[in-house]
Amino acid sequence: MDPLAGMDDSSTDDETASQTTEDDPQIPEQPPVSAPVPIPAPPPLPAAVAASAPPREKPHYSLQHTLRGHTQSISAVKFSPDGRLLASCGAEKVVKIWSPETGEFLRNLTGHTQGLSDVAWSSDSMYLASASDDTTIRIWDIETGMTQKVLKGHTKWVFCLNYNTASNLLVSGGCDGDVRIWNTARGKCMKTLHAHLDYVTAVHFNRDASLIVSCALDGLIRIWNTSDGQCLKTLAEGHDAICQHVQFSPNSKYILSTAHDSAIRLWDYQTNRCLKTYTGHINSKYCISACFSVTGGKWIVAGSEDHKTYIWDLQTREIVQVLEGHTDIVVAVATHPTQNMIATGSIDSDLAIRIWVDPGPRPGG
Amino acid sequence: MNESLINPFTLSHPTAVQTSLFAGAIFSRFDPTGRFIAAARLDGSAQIWDLETRGTIRTLDGHVKALTSIDWSHHSRYLLTSSKDWNILIWDLASPTNPPLRYNTLRFDAPVHSACFHPKNSQIVLALLSTGELYLCDTRKSHRTRAEILESILEDGEEEDENSGQGRARSPMTAARFDPSGKNIFVGNAAGYVLVFNTRTRIMVGRHKIIGAGSIKSMDFAKSGRRLVTNSSDRTLRQFSLSTYPTPLNETDAVSILETEWDAALKFSDPINRSAWHAMCYSPDGEWLAGGAADPAAHKIHVWDLANGGRLASALDGGREPLIHLHWHPLKSSMASTTNHGNILIWHCPSPERWGAFAGGFEEVDENVEYEEREDEFDIEDEAVISERKRKAEEEEVDIDTLLTGEQISAFDKRRGTQTPGHTGVSTPIGQPSHGDTALGGIDGGMLDLDAAWAEAEPDGDGPGAWKMKIIMDDSQD
Numbered sequence: 116m117d118p119l120a121g122m123d124d125s126s127t128d129d130e131t132a133s134q135t136t137e138d139d140p141q142i143p144e145q146p147p148v149s150a151p152v153p154i155p156a157p158p159p160l161p162a163a164v165a166a167s168a169p170p171r172e173k174p175h176y177s178l179q180h181t182l183r184g185h186t187q188s189i190s191a192v193k194f195s196p197d198g199r200l201l202a203s204c205g206a207e208k209v210v211k212i213w214s215p216e217t218g219e220f221l222r223n224l225t226g227h228t229q230g231l232s233d234v235a236w237s238s239d240s241m242y243l244a245s246a247s248d249d250t251t252i253r254i255w256d257i258e259t260g261m262t263q264k265v266l267k268g269h270t271k272w273v274f275c276l277n278y279n280t281a282s283n284l285l286v287s288g289g290c291d292g293d294v295r296i297w298n299t300a301r302g303k304c305m306k307t308l309h310a311h312l313d314y315v316t317a318v319h320f321n322r323d324a325s326l327i328v329s330c331a332l333d334g335l336i337r338i339w340n341t342s343d344g345q346c347l348k349t350l351a352e353g354h355d356a357i358c359q360h361v362q363f364s365p366n367s368k369y370i371l372s373t374a375h376d377s378a379i380r381l382w383d384y385q386t387n388r389c390l391k392t393y394t395g396h397i398n399s400k401y402c403i404s405a406c407f408s409v410t411g412g413k414w415i416v417a418g419s420e421d422h423k424t425y426i427w428d429l430q431t432r433e434i435v436q437v438l439e440g441h442t443d444i445v446v447a448v449a450t451h452p453t454q455n456m457i458a459t460g461s462i463d464s465d466l467a468i469r470i471w472v473d474p475g476p477r478p479g480g
Numbered sequence: 481m482n483e484s485l486i487n488p489f490t491l492s493h494p495t496a497v498q499t500s501l502f503a504g505a506i507f508s509r510f511d512p513t514g515r516f517i518a519a520a521r522l523d524g525s526a527q528i529w530d531l532e533t534r535g536t537i538r539t540l541d542g543h544v545k546a547l548t549s550i551d552w553s554h555h556s557r558y559l560l561t562s563s564k565d566w567n568i569l570i571w572d573l574a575s576p577t578n579p580p581l582r583y584n585t586l587r588f589d590a591p592v593h594s595a596c597f598h599p600k601n602s603q604i605v606l607a608l609l610s611t612g613e614l615y616l617c618d619t620r621k622s623h624r625t626r627a628e629i630l631e632s633i634l635e636d637g638e639e640e641d642e643n644s645g646q647g648r649a650r651s652p653m654t655a656a657r658f659d660p661s662g663k664n665i666f667v668g669n670a671a672g673y674v675l676v677f678n679t680r681t682r683i684m685v686g687r688h689k690i691i692g693a694g695s696i697k698s699m700d701f702a703k704s705g706r707r708l709v710t711n712s713s714d715r716t717l718r719q720f721s722l723s724t725y726p727t728p729l730n731e732t733d734a735v736s737i738l739e740t741e742w743d744a745a746l747k748f749s750d751p752i753n754r755s756a757w758h759a760m761c762y763s764p765d766g767e768w769l770a771g772g773a774a775d776p777a778a779h780k781i782h783v784w785d786l787a788n789g790g791r792l793a794s795a796l797d798g799g800r801e802p803l804i805h806l807h808w809h810p811l812k813s814s815m816a817s818t819t820n821h822g823n824i825l826i827w828h829c830p831s832p833e834r835w836g837a838f839a840g841g842f843e844e845v846d847e848n849v850e851y852e853e854r855e856d857e858f859d860i861e862d863e864a865v866i867s868e869r870k871r872k873a874e875e876e877e878v879d880i881d882t883l884l885t886g887e888q889i890s891a892f893d894k895r896r897g898t899q900t901p902g903h904t905g906v907s908t909p910i911g912q913p914s915h916g917d918t919a920l921g922g923i924d925g926g927m928l929d930l931d932a933a934w935a936e937a938e939p940d941g942d943g944p945g946a947w948k949m950k951i952i953m954d955d956s957q958d
Contacts, residue, residue: 239950254953263953281515282951283533298533300954305533322883324532337838341532346837364880381878391874409881430877 173435174414174426174473176457180218181440182468184211189460191233191404192447192468195240200257201458202243203447203468206230210245210255215456215470224255226262233275237282237299244285244299246273252287254299264302268295275317279324284341286327288315294329296341308344310337316402317360321367328370328384330361336372338384350382359402365409373398373405379417379427393417393427395434401446401462408450408457411473416457418445424459424471441465493768493783494815494827497798501529503536504822506546507759507805511556514811516949518559519824520547526561528573531826537952538578542569549594553602557942558583560605562595568607574947586617594655598679599662600935602942606665612652614667616682620938629665631675632684632737655698660705663931664725668696668710674742678728680934685725686738690718698759702766709769715756717771718744719790727930746790750782761808761815768793772806772817779803779819781827798825 187206194201194215201215210224210231229248236243242263243255252266252273269289276287278299285297294310297303311331318329320341327339334357336350356374363370369390370382377398381391393405396419405417413429424438424445438459447460447468455473505519505527516537517529524543527536543563551560559571568586575581590609598604605617614629631650655668658679664686665677672693676686690696694713701708709719720742726735748760748771756774763770767787773780779798785791801819808815815827836844941947 237951239948242951279532281532281949283530283537283949298535300533300537300951301535302954343831345831345833347834348837349839366879366881366883369878369880381880390876390878407880413880429880432874 172412174408174412174455176426176436176438176455176471176473178438178440178469179456179472180215180470182213182218182220182470183466184220185460185466185468187230187466188462189447189466189468190231192449192458192460193234193236194449194451194456194458195236195243195257196238196452197240198452198454199240201449201468201470202234202236203458203460204231204234204245205460205466208247210234210243212243212257213468215451215458218470222260224253224260224262226253227251229272232273235277235285237278238280239282242282242299244276244278246276246287248272250289252276252285252297254285254302264299266297266302266304268297268304268307269293274315277319279320279341280322281324284320284324286318286320288318288329288331290314292331292333294318294327294339296327296344306344308339308346310339310346311335316358317362317404319362321363322365323367326363326367328361328363330358330372332357332359334358336361336370336382348384348387350384350387360404362406365407371405371407371415373403373417375399379405379415381415391429391432393432395427396423396425397421401444403444403446404448406448406450408455410451410453411455411475416448416450418448418459418461420444422461422465424448424457438469438471440469441467492813492829493763493770493793494813494829495794495796496828496830497825498814498828498830499534499826501534501824501826502822503527503529503818503824505805505818505824506822507550507807508816508818508824509550509552509807510809510816511552512554512810513556514809514814516556517816517824517826518550518552519818520550520561521822522546524563524565526550526559528559529824535954537949538573538580540569540571540579542571542579542582543567545591548592549596551596553597553940553942554599555942555944555946557947558597558602558940560595560597560602562592562607564591564610566591568592568595568605570602570605573949576950576952578952584619586619588615596656596658598935599658599660600932601662601938602940603938604662604679604935606656606658608653608656612654612670614653614656614665616665616679622938627682629667629677629682631667631669631687655696655710657699657701659708659722660701660703661932662935663727666699666701666708668699668712670695672696672712674699674708674710676725676738678725678931680931681728681731681733683728683731683733683735684737685728685735686740688720688738688740688742690742690744693718697757700760700762702762703764704766707762707766709760709762711757711760711771713756715749715754717748717757717760717769718742719746719748719769719786721745729930746784746786748782748784748790755780758804759806761806763808763813764811770806770808770815772803774803776802779817779825781806781815781817796827798827 185205189205192203201213204210208227212221227247231245231247233246245253250269253262254264256263271290273287273289285299288294292311294308295304296306298305310329311333313332315331327341330336338348340347356376358372358374360373361370370384373379379393380389383390393415403418408414408416415427418424422441426436428435441461443461443465445459445461449458457471460468503519504521506522508517508519510517519527524545525541528538530537543565545563545565547561547563549562557574562568566588570584571580572583573580590611593608593610595607603619607615617626651669651671653667653669657666665679667675672690674688678685697711699710706722709717711717728735758772758774760771769784771782781796783793785793801821803817804820805818813829817825
């Protein structure tokens with residue numbers, strides 16, 4: 116129960132409950148980029164060939180902005196799918212909207228009566244959903260800042276949530292071990308999956324929303340059929356590897372998981388094989404998320420309990436850059452959908468969001 | 481791509497009703513992505529249902545009389561509704577409003593019996609009027625035409641068949657469809673003929689008498705475009721394998737009309753009740769044919785296994801509300817059948833719950849299996865060797881963001897049945913004689929270009945991923 120130590124402490128409950136599934140922003144970005152390309156592309160072109168020509172050797176991220184305003188631990192940061200806004204939430208009941216370009220604070224979204232664990236953007240960047248310890252999910256209209264829907268149904272704190280690509284569905288996971296699927300237009304719960312026996316710490320749809328992946332502090336990663344709610348598969352690593360965050364890769368072929376044995380794993384869920392393991396950071400206590408970066412080189416980005424943010428090369432699994440600046444544990448991380456930009460958020464003694472930018476290939480090469 | 485995970489067994493036909501939508505529908509059609517279903521209603525409106533949320537998301541209210549047909553454009557952006565009020569409306573679902581904007585209105589001088597989009601360009605519409613006249617409406621700026629499609633009648637009486645007694649009068653047309661490539665228009669008429677016209681030039685290129693069929697009520701194509709099933713007034717469904725038709729160069733080009741009598745390769749009928757068929761539909765892979773029986777007291781769907789010589793695979797019973805329409809899902813083993821009470825039944829192929837899925841690393845077996853120990857199963861290996869091997873295995877390149885693999889591209893093509901020359905082999909359905917396929921494909925590949933280029937001029941803005949159905953918040957309190 117050591118991994119839960121941070122969770123059981125009432126004061127830090129939601130700050131450790133960070134769920135940053137950054138790929139929500141990436142999904143909408145995908146169609147314009149790749150959809151027109153693959154059709155003329157000859158089918159035999161192996162995916163590996165395209166990926167094996169890395170445009171650059173190493174990322175060169177540097178600190179661009181430090182956003183201050185949160186008064187309690189930050190739990191999630193997310194870029195909007197159009198890349199124009201950044202949403203962050205923490206233990207202090209409000210969602211904050213920032214401009215990632217200028218670092219400017221734009222607005223608070225207020226209404227929840229308890230702290231927040233996660234936020235998710237709809238793919239048109241019009242709506243934001245937030246998961247709160249007051250057992251509700253709120254859907255906000257970003258233009259007006261008003262609550263559009265209050266989704267009631269969870270019996271305990273809502274821990275994580277995500278939209279599907281079409282944004283007609285929302286999936287959420289709660290501390291009661293349930294995963295719920297919601298109709299976003301009506302704000303009604305469509306289905307409840309009694310998915311896990313412990314806190315559900317991450318839920319994510321695949322691209323066509325046919326599958327949901329969930330993970331919980333019971334150490335299991337489960338894959339569900341969205342349409343009938345059946346469990347299709349369970350992945351489990353060693354007993355010390357309590358998984359706290361999962362998501363599908365942008366093309367939904369793999370899933371990326373972070374675990375309390377300080378390792379991030381990339382799984383082929385069709386064959387149950389762990390394809391890659393990324394190590395070097397420290398993660399044994401907090402819910403730390405990882406995410407894919409596909410705008411420049413192909414990287415994996417994750418926070419760490421040594422106050423740093425690590426960037427790994429997707430293929431070689433080497434650490435290619437370490438971002439230093441936060442003065443406390445980095446639990447939240449997100450990558451910009453189109454630019455080489457990373458947002459990181461830190462907990463209690465730091466309370467800052469930092470935006471890191473890679474200016475791109477230098478003229479020399 | 482997740483089919484293997486979701487359904488480990490071979491794709492089968494639907495067998496059970498999954499859900500019922502209380503839609504007040506007279507017929508319903510899936511969109512080409514299979515995410516939505518459009519339900520036509522007697523009052524002239526149509527509703528679009530989101531099958532993921534099982535809720536209505538749009539109401540298209542524009543006609544004043546009952547709808548007669550609905551068609552979706554190839555990537556679902558446009559929806560066509562035809563009505564007995566003499567109009568065809570085309571709706572643009574990319575507009576962020578409910579009801580969506582009307583993109584176009586086509587008016588005629590008679591009730592519209594049916595209408596459909598060209599498979600490659602939704603600005604070309606085929607409209608069949610209840611008077612038996614057929615019009616091809618091209619609303620593209622450079623082609624703007626509305627031309628009647630007429631059967632060519634031979635001047636000299638060289639044609640001697642049982643219908644020549646009716647004089648040279650053209651029989652009224654009763655069914656009209658584009659083939660899946662859009663190259664040809666297939667028309668059924670009241671005299672039991674299937675006429676084939678080149679879409680671009682509107683020249684008749686084929687005429688086939690179906691022996692004993694009577695009036696043709698409807699037609700459906702397998703997605704490959706190589707097979708056609710007809711429903712006719714003799715209560716029999718007939719499947720034909722299609723040949724290749726000549727491609728006229730221009731409107732005045734004289735081509736020889738392929739004039740043959742068709743004898744059905746396979747015939748399907750209900751030998752017990754002798755019921756007629758309200759609708760029939762191929763499965764997406766072309767292996768099954770479903771027919772909705774016009775039984776006044778029951779909801780019966782017959783499914784035939786085309787791979788096994790057209791054997792009746794099952795007769796599905798959907799309850800007491802009689803069936804009036806049937807449509808197969810464009811990608812999955814699923815069907816939508818509409819009852820005369822207005823309910824849409826969604827059929828699926830239920831998969832048994834696999835409890836083994838809840839435990840990682842376990843596999844369920846259907847019967848007892850003698851366990852065979854691998855040679856090295858209990859060998860003790862050096863940990864360094866193991867970690868070295870694991871490290872080696874992790875060197876393998878992964879691809880996290882390429883969207884379509886070859887398999888997915890073919891699935892994507894199958895989605896609309898567009899027959900690009902390179903993919904003829906991929907989508908060739910089982911049960912189709914494989915000989916001659918390549919030869920036909922070759923000819924088609926060369927000839928299709930002219931017609932495809934014509935159809936694809938002035939694209940309609942309905943590409944893959946070119947638009948999104950906006951989520952409109954439903955503020956009605958319930």
